[in-house]
Amino acid sequence: MQASWSRRRQLVLVLGSLSAFGALTIDLYLPAMPRMATHLDASTASVQATLTVFVVGLAVGQVLVGPLSDAWGRRRPLLIGLALYAVASLACALAPDVGWLIAARVLQSLGAAAGTVLARAIARDLFSGVAMTRFLSTLMLVNGLAPILAPVVGGQLLAVTTWRALFVLLAGIGVLLLSAVALTLPETVPPERRQSAHPRALARTFARLAADRRFVRLILAAGLMFAAVFTYISGSSFVLQDGYGLSPQQFSLVFAVNGLGIVACSQLNGWLVGRVGTEAGLLTIALATAVLGSAGVLGCALAGAPLPLLLVFLFLVVAMLGPVLTNATSMALAEHGTTAGAASSLQGMTQFLIAGVAAAALGATGDDAVAMGAVMCCCAVPALLLALVRPSVRRH
Template identity: 50%
Template sequence: MSAVDDAAPPAALMPGDLMSRRQRLRLILVLGSLIAVGPLTIDMYLPALPSIVDDFGTTSAAVQLTLTGTLIGLALGQLLIGPLSDAVGRRTPLIAGTALHIVASVSCALAPNITVLGALRVVQGLGAAAAAVIAMAVVRDLFSGAAFAQLLSRLLLVMGAAPILAPTLGSELLRWTQWRGVFAALAVFGVLLLLIAMLGLPETLPPLRRQRGGVLPTVRLYGALLRDRAFVGLVLVAGLAMAALFAYVGGSSFVLQERYGLDEQQFGLAFGAGAVGLIAATQGNVRLLRRWSPQRILVTALIVGSAASVLLLGLAATGIGGLPALLASLWVVLAAAGLALPNAPALALTRHGEAAGTASALLGAVQFGIGAVAAPLVGVLGTGAVAMALVIAGGMVSALLVLVVVVRPGQLAVPEPVEAMAVAAH
């Protein structure tokens, strides 16, 4: 991939337009590696959660707080790294964040107790946030229009595949090592990622295009975003849908392994099968947008998801249908979330195209922040199927209520085509 000139590109020609097919493929591989670090950091240790409970002699709720710590780190990291990368360029925050992720991963593998592990997971999340933010920023630096949407659709496949592979990789690692080995593997991946970033990704934000406004203008911009009722409502909708997703992520290992007796490898397969529905929905969303508006898709997805989540709660409480019925209703909820998660952010971001980077950072922070509350809430309620289903249903039903009462989708004006942004926002 050729280096980017210091001068800003002409309006009609972006730097990525000058790349050959081989250079674009190389870029996809580099950015795909960056995109994968977040899901791997979140999900790879999920099969080991019961083992961590036994090893430290603690509670499942305390162990689920380590997942919360990662989500908090990801949320804070996006708020900090997004504006920072606009000011100093992409490479420095990326390299520093990746190095932080490596150190935190090694430290997690050596953690002496659950408190230290939880704190280190916050740091690990901060480091992982750098890769996710910079990858999306690089795409914005290099591409626009159809090329922008096309590249993001490729990266979306990576974003969908990584959560599927992560628990499966974790469960396979647990055949040969204990839970600490999972964090050692994340450290090794971080080292590879650091080498990829240093050797394969040049600076894509020239000095002339960097922001030098300082802290106060950034704070004022965040304030302006928070005063937009529809924007805030859409961000909450995305966050509540994410809460339902992370309730599943945080509770499924205990429910499927302890209540239904799946081993670590079977859990990895079941978790991956659920994520297939999520991926299929996000990929199908691009086709649906050719026929229906994002508002209509979002409303329909949340109605279906809310109904399926209430059914899930009933099945969990009564035991009717056993594990197959529980998984089937879960997969419908995940598919509905797969449609809601791209469209709610896309509608939000189209309202503030002049501040897309800051709006995207705020959106990501809220999504991971609300998800950080959902994961331990399952543990507080008991880690059983009913507790997981209750939090999932609460997230989906609340998202539908916020959409209807706060956002009012029938009154929502969309100033520009959103198909590309719906692909980008997930």
């Protein structure tokens, strides 16, 4: 029993860290974005583009890595991706201009995609049903630390060094995780369970996934919810620092409180599922709360409400990310165990592509609180509507 518990903690730590790659790589440098624009002599839109290309790269990278992991196993693509991530992070630190930084962020995103997609696939290899939902909720203890600690660390580092040190830190984290995976994480896809890597076989796999209306509905709901939170991630540094006058350190503390909401609600979700409610019911409640929060953000912005009230509604939106992603992912992957890599990659691609569109929409409409609230509402409302759809009972 002790060995089993020790192994589970090890899995939570490694897989949670891998699943946090995207959030960590985004959140760490958020407090530095206004300063980066000044130092690189770049526009706000150009610096925000480093965020957008990273998200798009995560989407594309997951589509490449996920299906290959069904054919080759999880370890080899994961180790290659982590090595690429570490090298690209150093390239970001050395960027002489914003064009170089954007290019390096693309490579960094492709490496980070391996950790993001394969953490979900490995979890599906090892767990199913309610056990998977609870395990994913537990992963949020580690995954949720990224939005809590990353901006705090980033903000504090900016007080003593430059933004380049943030990317050096990311390179070090990449090397550390590369070592951890190489030494502790076994292969979870035995040869007899591996799928063909032939393009036609991959096309058939994706066609089957696209034809599963329940799967598509769930990944779209998760993607739209992620996009609502990503809108906050993309725009909050400018809204809260430039618009409301917060310092980088104050902004990082606000970000940390919202991250604590993700962790707390994820753990509550893990306890409630199977005891008080189903994944579907808890998903609907979380999305309804997110809609309420998004509408509150927009209303506060239009009415010029005080900052504390705006922050309360932002908290409601961000905190719901954990329960939504946990329940939607568990239900979406439930019937696709043999192609978990491809299914996870399609979910990841959808999630980050929608988020990229949301970030681009925010950049095009402005970086104020009204634009942020409007884009968040446009994401949260259809996500709830998708969750409310109840498909007809399947006959076997």
